[in-house]
Amino acid sequence: MLARSLFATALLSAVFTTPVAAQTIYPLDRAEILAGSKFDLKVEFPGAVPAGDVKVTVDGKDAAEVFGMKPQIVEKEDGHDLTAYWLRGVSLAKAGKVKIEATAAGKTASVGWEVFDTPKGRVAKNVILFIGDGFSIAHRTAARIMSKGLHEGRYGGELAVDDMPHMALISTAGTDSIVTDSANAMSAYTTGHKSCVNALGVYCASNKNNLDHPKVETIGDLLKRETKMAVGVVTNSEIEDATPAGVVAHTRKRADFDDIVKMFYDVKPDVIMGGGSPHFLAKTTPGSKRKDDVDYLKKFEDAGYAFVTTKTETEKAVADGKTKILGLYNTGNVDGALDLKYLKKGTVSKFPDQPDVVDETKAAIATLSKNPDGFFLMVESARIDKYSHSLDPERAIFDTIMLDDAVKAAKEFAAKNDDTMIIVVADHAHPVSIIGTYDDDRPGQTPREKLGTYADAAEPNYGPVDAEGYPTDIDVSKRIALNFGTTPDTCFNAKPFMDGENVPAVAGATKGTYVENPKNCERPGAVHVTGNLPFDASSGVHSGDDVVLTAMGPGSEVFHGRLDNTRVFRAMVTALGLAK
Numbered sequence: 001m002l003a004r005s006l007f008a009t010a011l012l013s014a015v016f017t018t019p020v021a022a023q024t025i026y027p028l029d030r031a032e033i034l035a036g037s038k039f040d041l042k043v044e045f046p047g048a049v050p051a052g053d054v055k056v057t058v059d060g061k062d063a064a065e066v067f068g069m070k071p072q073i074v075e076k077e078d079g080h081d082l083t084a085y086w087l088r089g090v091s092l093a094k095a096g097k098v099k100i101e102a103t104a105a106g107k108t109a110s111v112g113w114e115v116f117d118t119p120k121g122r123v124a125k126n127v128i129l130f131i132g133d134g135f136s137i138a139h140r141t142a143a144r145i146m147s148k149g150l151h152e153g154r155y156g157g158e159l160a161v162d163d164m165p166h167m168a169l170i171s172t173a174g175t176d177s178i179v180t181d182s183a184n185a186m187s188a189y190t191t192g193h194k195s196c197v198n199a200l201g202v203y204c205a206s207n208k209n210n211l212d213h214p215k216v217e218t219i220g221d222l223l224k225r226e227t228k229m230a231v232g233v234v235t236n237s238e239i240e241d242a243t244p245a246g247v248v249a250h251t252r253k254r255a256d257f258d259d260i261v262k263m264f265y266d267v268k269p270d271v272i273m274g275g276g277s278p279h280f281l282a283k284t285t286p287g288s289k290r291k292d293d294v295d296y297l298k299k300f301e302d303a304g305y306a307f308v309t310t311k312t313e314t315e316k317a318v319a320d321g322k323t324k325i326l327g328l329y330n331t332g333n334v335d336g337a338l339d340l341k342y343l344k345k346g347t348v349s350k351f352p353d354q355p356d357v358v359d360e361t362k363a364a365i366a367t368l369s370k371n372p373d374g375f376f377l378m379v380e381s382a383r384i385d386k387y388s389h390s391l392d393p394e395r396a397i398f399d400t401i402m403l404d405d406a407v408k409a410a411k412e413f414a415a416k417n418d419d420t421m422i423i424v425v426a427d428h429a430h431p432v433s434i435i436g437t438y439d440d441d442r443p444g445q446t447p448r449e450k451l452g453t454y455a456d457a458a459e460p461n462y463g464p465v466d467a468e469g470y471p472t473d474i475d476v477s478k479r480i481a482l483n484f485g486t487t488p489d490t491c492f493n494a495k496p497f498m499d500g501e502n503v504p505a506v507a508g509a510t511k512g513t514y515v516e517n518p519k520n521c522e523r524p525g526a527v528h529v530t531g532n533l534p535f536d537a538s539s540g541v542h543s544g545d546d547v548v549l550t551a552m553g554p555g556s557e558v559f560h561g562r563l564d565n566t567r568v569f570r571a572m573v574t575a576l577g578l579a580k
């Protein structure tokens with residue numbers, strides 16, 4: 001009690017002695033900025049400050065002079081009680097530490113940035129960045145067990161994602177929280193700047209309009225502005241989703257799919273493949289989800305893109321030697337490997353000829369590698385994350401095997417010339433762990449009775465593995481117990497979901513809350529599991545754990561130890577010599 005009242009007193013005195021909030025400078029303190037890359041410098045001064053009283057300096061010199069630009073000063077920006085100072089689209093050419101000071105009404109705030117150079121010339125011709133969305137250590141281990149087999153403690157082979165010379169732990173936290181989402185996580189890889197939840201290619205300032213926040217350049221912007229390299233973005237999520245959007249987008253809100261399609265068009269990556277076609281259609285077109293009349297399919301076609309909607313059409317476009325391909329294979333996400341190849345659930349009956357991530361990767365490499373100046377390709381296996389949210393272990397593990405097959409295809413391409421940097425990394429982790437085996441030969445009916453731990457964790461008996469590394473039978477008597485550390489209230493019977501992706505929870509009687517999906521409670525042996533998440537959670541959540549990065553090829557030796565996610569950008573632009 002005493003400690004508590006002391007703490008309260010300390011808090012109160014802190015409140016009374018702290019003056020009004022200090023000015024905030026964007027980019028934030030400790031930002032790492034590629035020499036020559038563009039960014040918006042914004043300072044938010046609290047309250048009303050006459051323009052003449054505002055002073056912003058770079059290493060002691062007036063910022064406006066340093067950048068050769070007149071600042072825009074906005075009082076009460078967006079109705080907020082602040083004065084905004086803007087220098088948009090500036091860049092710093094000289095590498096080194098830079099101190100920015102912002103002064104008004106006798107108060108000064110400062111931040112330090114590091115401007116980094118890259119060696120002249122480049123060591124890599126191509127960079128392929130693989131993102132396993134939510135790809136955590138347990139997914140990796142489970143995919144290795146399922147795909148390569150585990151007997152007497154030894155695996156029957158190596159995964160392509162493991163068999164690489166360089167490895168690092170990557171920390172993923174954003175500017176606003178210790179647990180990231182896929183937007184600011186990807187943004188760190190594609191811009192080298194940290195950001196906040198839901199944001200892509202911007203710092204999160206006070207602006208009301210999502211598109212007005214201070215921008216930083218993405219690797220997609222940079223490559224198209226500075227080089228003749230080809231750029232590819234392929235995924236099995238909707239193409240507007242956070243990870244693929246991270247290559248091109250600048251918005252405070254990742255859900256701005258209409259704007260993100262426009263940003264894809266503005267940057268024009270040479271190869272774009274994924275789901276999410278409705279936001280490309282003018283609103284008058286049946287099935288459109290756009291709010292305007294712009295027909296982006298026509299615009300892309302007018303810009304020289306071959307538009308394809310199936311695996312067969314994609315293969316034909318590649319065979320015909322097309323250099324720009326827009327592939328949209330589903331109205332939503334492309335189906336994952338388990339449904340696409342074996343169970344034919346999900347939307348496979350509606351979209352029977354979708355490519356998987358491996359098909360997309362091969363088509364993208366074949367197309368992009370025609371460019372004599374090299375290419376940057378981002379490949380995402382998106383549904384490792386989505387199936388971990390829906391607490392569906394077999395689907396998440398299958399899509400990890402699919403990622404591995406895509407990496408294998410890239411390695412086969414890279415082996416020919418040794419001029420390609422390959423990076424495989426997750427954007428963030430999920431709280432998943434392998435805790436043993438669910439063993440139907442154990443007595444009882446419920447998951448707790450079927451679970452074998454320690455000496456009782458028998459080797460799984462999945463059906464024989466096919467040529468692509470997938471087990472041909474997953475509904476077997478001994479299965480990996482992949483435990484999800486976070487759940488809403490749900491019902492659980494520790495069996496694979498053979499009829500389609502798990503739906504762990506449904507809307508409850510109280511608005512905004514979720515309860516167990518009653519259908520799951522009817523499954524044989526199902527038990528009720530009390531959730532450990534806030535009541536508004538309908539699925540599992542991300543974790544703040546570090547993730548594993550593996551890499552190979554020229555420039556990849558920088559990956560070792562523990563690194564912030566922003567260093568992935570730095571490694572890529574260094575390998576490509578992008579500083580100007």
Ligand SMILES: [Zn+2]
Pocket residue numbers: 134182385386389542
């Ligand atoms: Zn996620």
